[in-house]
Amino acid sequence: MGFFVITLDALIVSVALPAIGRDLGGGITGLQWVVDGYTLMLAALLLTAGAVSDRVGAKRAFGLGLAVFLAASAACGFAPSLAVLVVARFAQGAGAAVMMPAALALIRDGYPDARARTHALAIWAVGGSVGSAAGPLVGGALAGWDWRWIFFINLPVGLVALVLLGRAASSPPRAVPLDAVGQVSAVVALGAVTYALIEGGQAGFGSVRILGALVLAAVAVAVFLTDQARGRTPMMPLDLFRSRPEADRYHADHTYGDDALRPEECHIVDQ
Numbered sequence: 611m612g613f614f615v616i617t618l619d620a621l622i623v624s625v626a627l628p629a630i631g632r633d634l635g636g637g638i639t640g641l642q643w644v645v646d647g648y649t650l651m652l653a654a655l656l657l658t659a660g661a662v663s664d665r666v667g668a669k670r671a672f673g674l675g676l677a678v679f680l681a682a683s684a685a686c687g688f689a690p691s692l693a694v695l696v697v698a699r700f701a702q703g704a705g706a707a708v709m710m711p712a713a714l715a716l717i718r719d720g721y722p723d724a725r726a727r728t729h730a731l732a733i734w735a736v737g738g739s740v741g742s743a744a745g746p747l748v749g750g751a752l753a754g755w756d757w758r759w760i761f762f763i764n765l766p767v768g769l770v771a772l773v774l775l776g777r778a779a780s781s782p783p784r785a786v787p788l789d790a791v792g793q794v795s796a797v798v799a800l801g802a803v804t805y806a807l808i809e810g811g812q813a814g815f816g817s818v819r820i821l822g823a824l825v826l827a828a829v830a831v832a833v834f835l836t837d838q839a840r841g842r843t844p845m846m847p848l849d850l851f852r853s854r855p856e857a858d859r860y861h862a863d864h865t866y867g868d869d870a871l872r873p874e875e876c877h878i879v880d881q
Contacts, residue, residue, distance in 0.1 A: 611771040612676060612713050614737040615764050616706045619683075620649060621745030622760045623699075626753035633757065636692035642808045643696045651703025652710075654800045657845040658793040660711035661786050668715035668781035673772065675708030680768040686761035719781050787843035792834055799830035 623630075627641045663671035682701035689695035717734060721727035752759040806815075806823040813820055838844040 611737065611767055611774070612672065612709045613734055614741040615679070615767050615771075616652075616709060617738040617741030618745050618748070619702060619706070619761075619764065620652075621742060622749035622752075623648075625746050625749040626757040626760050629753045629757040630692075630695070634689070634692040634695065637812075639808060639812050640692045640696070644692070644699055646804055646808060647696050647699040648703040648706070650800055650804050651700050652706045654797045655704055655707035655793075656710060657796070658788065659707045660715075661788050661845065662708065663712040663715055664784045664786040665788075667783045668712045668719060669775065669778050670781070672709055672712035672716060673775055675705045675712060676768055676772055676775070677705075679705030679709065680765060680772075681705075683761045683764040683768070687758040715781060716778055720779060789837070789841060789843050789845040791837045791841065792845045795830045795834040795837065799827050799834060802827035802830060 623645055627644065630644065631637075631641055659671075659675075666674075679702055682698045682705055685698035686695055686702065689698055713734065714731075717727060717730045721730045748763065749760050752763065802823045806820050806827065809823075810817075810820045815821075835848075838846055838848050
């Protein structure tokens with residue numbers, strides 16, 4: 611259910627943008643931030659969120675992420691202006707970023723048997739697929755009535771997910787390091803390039819602030835790659851980009867004893 615609302619909200623907004631624009635104004639640039647602010651935060655925080663989930667426990671992390679997501683959904687629905695809506699969408703993306711890795715960790719902890727875990731991962735993936743397919747349809751139907759309901763619809767689904775979460779086994783926290791340099795540089799790089807692409811259409815890609823944003827993004831990418839190659843605790847080890855057989859061996863070497871993922875499970879997680 612968590613993966614369902616995450617993917618639903620990545621797509622449901624697009625078809626409602628004309629209605630949002632008529633109600634809140636802001637122009638095409640502002641409306642682009644409504645869509646991209648969510649995916650930006652989801653992508654930028656996803657890797658570090660996995661480490662946070664390990665440090666506080668997957669169950670607690672998932673509950674926290676879902677609570678933030680629901681509160682942000684309510685804020686989106688009640689937003690009096692486009693600026694408030696964009697900020698709330700950023701918060702939605704942050705909550706979704708915490709939920710994603712915590713969900714996979716809950717599946718790992720809840721299904722110690724490899725065959726059952728593969729089946730559980732497949733069901734989890736179906737939730738995202740249904741959300742992707744339903745997003746445009748549900749968004750179009752609700753936007754024709756009142757666009758605010760494209761955000762309110764998350765509330766009953768999320769509340770049911772919170773209730774069901776109480777049945778999940780507790781996940782013990784683990785002491786794992788955080789890659790602060792990698793996280794900050796990733797956020798700066800993704801944020802700067804997203805800003806340049808969105809604002810460049812209005813300001814012109816030759817303007818000083820757009821060129822400055824692109825230069826900042828390039829510098830941040832260089833810092834990120836250097837940190838991942840030489841840092842002591844990289845959040846995205848560059849070894850992951852080796853050949854497929856070596857990557858399979860990397861997965862096998864970096865799982866937990868008898869709970870090692872089988873190759874088919876590795877492919878599901880990679881996707």
